[in-house]
Amino acid sequence: MKKTRVIVSIFLVLFVSLATLGATGAKEAPKGEVLDILWRIGGQGEYMNPAIEKFKEMYPNVEVKLEYNPKAEDVLRPRLISGNPPDIFQVNVGTFDFFGAIEEGKLRVLDDVMKMTPVGESITIGDKLQSNVMDALKSDGHYYIVSDNLNLSGLLYDKALFAKYGWKVPETWDQFVALCEQIKKDAPNIAPVVFPGMYPYYLTNAFFLSNVASFGGQQAIKDLNNLTPGFFTSAPFVKAAERIQYMRDHGYFHKGLIALSHTESQMEFINHRAAMLAAGSWVFNEMAGNWPPGFELASMLPPTKIKAGDPGYMRASNSYVAISADAKNPEMAIELLRILYSEPIRKQVAKDYTMIIPVESISEGLDLPKEVLSAFALLDEPLNELFITPYEVWYNPFNTTFQDLISSLVMGNIDAKKFSESMEAAAEQVRKDSSIKKYKLY
Numbered sequence: 001m002k003k004t005r006v007i008v009s010i011f012l013v014l015f016v017s018l019a020t021l022g023a024t025g026a027k028e029a030p031k032g033e034v035l036d037i038l039w040r041i042g043g044q045g046e047y048m049n050p051a052i053e054k055f056k057e058m059y060p061n062v063e064v065k066l067e068y069n070p071k072a073e074d075v076l077r078p079r080l081i082s083g084n085p086p087d088i089f090q091v092n093v094g095t096f097d098f099f100g101a102i103e104e105g106k107l108r109v110l111d112d113v114m115k116m117t118p119v120g121e122s123i124t125i126g127d128k129l130q131s132n133v134m135d136a137l138k139s140d141g142h143y144y145i146v147s148d149n150l151n152l153s154g155l156l157y158d159k160a161l162f163a164k165y166g167w168k169v170p171e172t173w174d175q176f177v178a179l180c181e182q183i184k185k186d187a188p189n190i191a192p193v194v195f196p197g198m199y200p201y202y203l204t205n206a207f208f209l210s211n212v213a214s215f216g217g218q219q220a221i222k223d224l225n226n227l228t229p230g231f232f233t234s235a236p237f238v239k240a241a242e243r244i245q246y247m248r249d250h251g252y253f254h255k256g257l258i259a260l261s262h263t264e265s266q267m268e269f270i271n272h273r274a275a276m277l278a279a280g281s282w283v284f285n286e287m288a289g290n291w292p293p294g295f296e297l298a299s300m301l302p303p304t305k306i307k308a309g310d311p312g313y314m315r316a317s318n319s320y321v322a323i324s325a326d327a328k329n330p331e332m333a334i335e336l337l338r339i340l341y342s343e344p345i346r347k348q349v350a351k352d353y354t355m356i357i358p359v360e361s362i363s364e365g366l367d368l369p370k371e372v373l374s375a376f377a378l379l380d381e382p383l384n385e386l387f388i389t390p391y392e393v394w395y396n397p398f399n400t401t402f403q404d405l406i407s408s409l410v411m412g413n414i415d416a417k418k419f420s421e422s423m424e425a426a427a428e429q430v431r432k433d434s435s436i437k438k439y440k441l442y
Helices: 010-026 050-056 074-082 098-103 131-135 157-166 173-186 203-224 236-248 264-269 330-340 343-353 370-380 396-411 416-432
Strands: 034-040 063-069 090-091 150-158 191-194 276-282 297-300 312-318 322-323 384-388
Touching: 034 131, 034 330, 050 063, 050 203, 050 343, 063 191, 074 090, 090 330, 098 322, 131 312, 131 330, 131 384, 150 157, 150 203, 150 370, 157 173, 173 191, 173 236, 173 384, 191 264, 203 276, 203 312, 203 384, 236 396, 264 276, 297 370, 312 370, 322 330, 330 343, 330 396, 370 384, 396 416
Parallel strands: 034 063, 034 090, 191 276, 312 384
Antiparallel strands: 090 322, 150 276, 150 297, 150 312
């Protein structure tokens, strides 16, 4: 993780001081201004409300036009096309092509925003936010996108069930294998692992990619995102695939998972027909109120380490926020971001909405339910690292092929060697296609 840079330029010090002055209300907006906001609403509710309330307090002359919509991207597209976009928006990254919008000149460059400070603070936004997260959002060396929420993928388990059987939470691959064998022996009706087979990316993100990182570190994740020639037949990727094949061949997966949706796999987990669920931190909100009495939900770091003392790796996903290139009020949109990233708002949205802003010390100072804290606190441990996989957004058809092949590997239609060779072939198709813009994770 990066450390806060020492600011030595007197001009930058002056800039930060002026930005902080504006944050305290010295900057006055003229009457009649409007801030147009479009925000996707999902399981975490109307979590922008605290930031918007603070904005109204600071800028009472500005009319806030806010739309929450579960399908905000469907509202956004025609507005972008017509030249009447919202000033600032957050929409579903899976169904809106942010990087395509960058290429079309629809998004404002945010390099200047990264050098500004959150309200009432001296650290810059760029220094405050997770470097691994923000670096993955760059395009051609510039920021057009920021993030307002972070989810972690990994394995969930019931502490009470583990305590009942005396099962230990594993850290290494060998410990994980021993646990799966013990589960099969102690409780034949409980599958070691379940995930929604209808959506194989749950397994990819929660477990497979952490295996890749355990064999090749952050460099392997960069090579994967960059579709580096030869990577998908190299040792980190092949060995990770061999582990999935091992799990399949030794009966560690729930037998009926291929037909399971995300909610069905969660119910199998809740009903103790599976000991571990490959999912992520969003489940805490998604299944709120459905946990049975005595169920002690917790997260474990993906147990993919080669040996104890190795770094641990956890894949993170994040929502995307952008300011329109044609925004009528970009200045006030920037002020809203500066409010959102301030400490009081960061803590409030975590407490009230379980919304985790991706700052460097993720869980520090947050009042979170213990099951949520158990996930994010893992990344505050010195050896543990998160990683981001923007290839999913950069190369969507390639990602679809990736998930289809993972599904085939789990079902036994192909082995690890064929899986890796097919992935390399799919990557090569993207590399050779001059119509596809290529991106790079540095």
